[in-house]
Amino acid sequence: MEGKIDALYCRLSRDDALNGESNSISNQRDLLSRYARENGYMNPRVFIDDGFSGTTFDRPGWQQLIQEVDEGNVKAILVKDMSRLGRDYLRVGLYMEQFADQDIRLVAVNDGVDTSKGVDDFTPFRNIMAEWYARDISKKIKASMRTKALAGKHLACYPVYGYKQDPADKSRWIVDEVAAEVVRDIYQLCMQGHGPCQIASILNERGIDSPSVRQHKNGINNRGDDTRWGGSVIFQILRRIDYLGHTVSGRTSKKSYKANRSCQNEREKWIITENTHEQIVDTETWERVQRLREATKRKQTFLGDMGPLNGIMFCADCGRRLRISRDAKTTSQHYVCSSYMTARKEERVCTLHNTPRHFIEPLILGEIQRITEFAREREAEFVALVEKTHERVADSELRSTKGELKKANKRTAELDVIIRKLYEDNATGRIPDELFDRLYAGYATEQAQLKVRTTELAKHIEAENEKNTSVKRFLGLVRKYTDTSELTAEIVRVFIDRIVVHQGNGRRGKNRTQQIDVHFNCIGFIPA
8 A cells, every 4th residue: 555645636617616615626625635634644645627517527637536546556535525526426436336446445525425434325315416416507507598698698708700898898799890890801702702711811811810819919818829711710700690790699509418519509599689789791791691602612613713603593494503514625614504414314304504604794794784874874763663563573463462361360360269169169078089189180280381371471571562672772782883894703792683594595606595584682683
């Protein structure tokens, strides 16, 4: 036994710290040191884990202690109580068995546990209660976090890039003007057709501080040490809802309170509280960037750029996107229906639907120039034309939609009455349980389907009623973008929602005709 140490183990987690000074590291160390002196432990050595949960045993102090145990250098382990050892009933039990096999004495001072005198029957129950305590604390923390999230409080330790903490209120985010301008530049570069890696290279060439460097300058120690921009950072910035002024919580969660790794939640499970801080990126730009990122997975290949129309051209028959097709040996480039390109000849369900790039791009530029010039020079006439077009296309559909919504609401009310009477008949014995279950299941299914349908109809009517606002938004874009002399990815995304390509007629050359429908943002399709 000569030379073996008496291990004094102290552990404190953030939750334990809430219980006051009695659980502090200094208090535990003093208690164990005094106990060691008074009870003849002549070779004490202290192992400390400060800020580590008892639900995990991946703790540096504990791992050092176990290494000494494995090397046969420990004769006794002293802890304040059994919960300091850990809050995992099974793991604590396994370690106790290991210590017993190696003839290591375990002492929990406040719990009166001393394995040299035998283990009392209550010790396993103490370990279970310690685990229950951790589980209960986890539930309370989750409930508290959810309450804060629903109230729009920021749960992150530090603000996202572009914001900083308000000196007067650390829980409030204010705009960091220097970083916010970089965020706006990133969104504009994306609108111009640059991908995340390309944007990162541009920012590095300009010598702009990375998010880690900028936050260090703001006094935030985020543990990041990347001094250069990377594509993954740009990718995250381009999808952040926070830049719209909204607080987003619940992006990740843990499957268990014992789990160390977080998993990504589905978008539907996020908690989004709107208008909690100042907006950095306007809503229209943010939404266009999301559509652009969704539509364009690749920005360029070894054959060159993918073109400003990449991602917004669709086949009129199958609805699939058109992809650019080219031959490295020639300069000829065509946009072709992707379902036609990727399918085998005998399995094709769609036709070619191809259109030459040198034809479609000048056509689209001319269409943008025609519409914007018309809107700019004859605004009142343009507004009237858009309204007339929408009325002609949507009037009959809108009347039909309103009629269907009225019928759906009426039927929903009727089902409420039927189900109520059904319950009464079942309660009084006029309808047996088996028949009640069958009838109720049918009515409940119909009612659920009607609820979904009425929501869809109401949204459609609301969208049609917002057409006037959409026209004003389009006119605002026309005033903002006065130079449309060149077809760039930014100009395309600003003005165009989608381009629908129909099957061409005739052979190549002057005799070939093809219908191309251009649907503009805000105003939809405007015929020539």
